[in-house]
Amino acid sequence: MATRALLALREACPWRTLAGAAAAAALLWLVAWSLEWAWWTPRRLDRALRAQGLRGTRYRLFTGDVREDARRSREARTKPLPLGCHDIVPRVQPMFHDLVKENGKLSFSWFGPTPRMMIPDPELVREILSCKFGHFGKPKTARVWKLISNGLFYHEGEKWAKHRRILNPAFHHEKIKRMLPVFYICCVEMITRWENSMSHEGSSEIEVTMILYEVLRLYPPVIFLNRRTCKEMELGGIKYPAGVNLLLPVLSIHRDPTIWGKDANEFNPERFSEGISNATKYHTAFFPFGWGPRICIGQNFALLEAKMALCTILQRFSFELSPSYTHAPYTVITLHPEHGAQVKLKNL
Numbered sequence: 001m002a003t004r005a006l007l008a009l010r011e012a013c014p015w016r017t018l019a020g021a022a023a024a025a026a027l028l029w030l031v032a033w034s035l036e037w038a039w040w041t042p043r044r045l046d047r048a049l050r051a052q053g054l055r056g057t058r059y060r061l062f063t064g065d066v067r068e069d070a071r072r073s074r075e076a077r078t079k080p081l082p083l084g085c086h087d088i089v090p091r092v093q094p095m096f097h098d099l100v101k102e103n104g105k106l107s108f109s110w111f112g113p114t115p116r117m118m119i120p121d122p123e124l125v126r127e128i129l130s131c132k133f134g135h136f137g138k139p140k141t142a143r144v145w146k147l148i149s150n151g152l153f154y155h156e157g158e159k160w161a162k163h164r165r166i167l168n169p170a171f172h173h174e175k176i177k178r179m180l181p182v183f184y185i186c187c188v189e190m191i192t193r194w195e196n197s198m199s200h201e202g203s204s205e206i207e208v209t210m211i212l213y214e215v216l217r218l219y220p221p222v223i224f225l226n227r228r229t230c231k232e233m234e235l236g237g238i239k240y241p242a243g244v245n246l247l248l249p250v251l252s253i254h255r256d257p258t259i260w261g262k263d264a265n266e267f268n269p270e271r272f273s274e275g276i277s278n279a280t281k282y283h284t285a286f287f288p289f290g291w292g293p294r295i296c297i298g299q300n301f302a303l304l305e306a307k308m309a310l311c312t313i314l315q316r317f318s319f320e321l322s323p324s325y326t327h328a329p330y331t332v333i334t335l336h337p338e339h340g341a342q343v344k345l346k347n348l
Ligand code: HEM
Pocket: 138, 220, 221, 222, 225, 226, 287, 288, 289, 290, 291, 293, 294, 295, 296, 297, 298, 299, 301, 302
């Protein structure tokens, strides 16, 4: 009776049957895709890494270690560091610090459903960053995450753009086009002033450069670089399957005592007295601007600007840290002081 009624209904409106079948197929596809993305792929990658003797954290469904990482960072940020302490990894990257303590230097954690392998060896870092064929590409943001973030931030972004256009007409592209020649003249003037001051000051550039290098070693603005294997790749005798994130820990390599010596956590610009390549036996142990084909295109500009600023201040003022300064380095995209860096200037 019921079957007959159903058949009668289907005959009356066949498009409903088709729509129902399409919805069921889409649902099935979504379930299969989610299972593959959040469960089977992480399980397969986890097995492949552990089979080669690598150790790491246990995979947690969907989030991996992201929530635990955030919790440890919040906890670490409650405690500032003593003044002059440059051992900042436990505060800035508590999750990676604990990972290495528990599982050794060559270990992995989970960034969502993707394993994130730590590569602490500067020679391997060089191999990864020098690759020109895209086998170790920069990881792309997942499409799902892009959709979510576009949805979340679309209105804010639109408001921000309007605000910029209304309140600050300098952001209009016509204005920027007209500003370019002036910007060019300013740069030429800045370089000429720099060259003149260097011809008078003699060796002071080499002092300032060494200081900047040492600051970039202990406090690199970019504390790690990320790459992703796009196919199975062998590195240091280990086979990494496609889809593994490789974390190149700039901050940890820059202060590793096996590379920099016992004074790795001390501020000693002298170590750069014979240039970067002679500061350690590893050429790529110092890479605040990255390395290889994707090296920072702004590094010379950034260094020149910092040297100019430092030289201009040092010629006119002496300065010391203000008593209100708290040593609390932390990262929001880049590494910087959580409560600012207050200094007291005195006219020379
Ligand atoms: C102290 C200042 C700076 C530091 C520490 C720094 C650091 C870096 C690092 C580590 C990378 C490589 C990222 C990677 O390989 O994944 C990079 C890339 C880049 N930087 Fe900088 N940077 C600085 C200043 C600048 C400035 C002033 C500019 C522009 C004028 C700039 C423009 C770029 C661009 C466009 C890239 C991307 C290059 C590419 O992917 O091919 N940077 N930067």
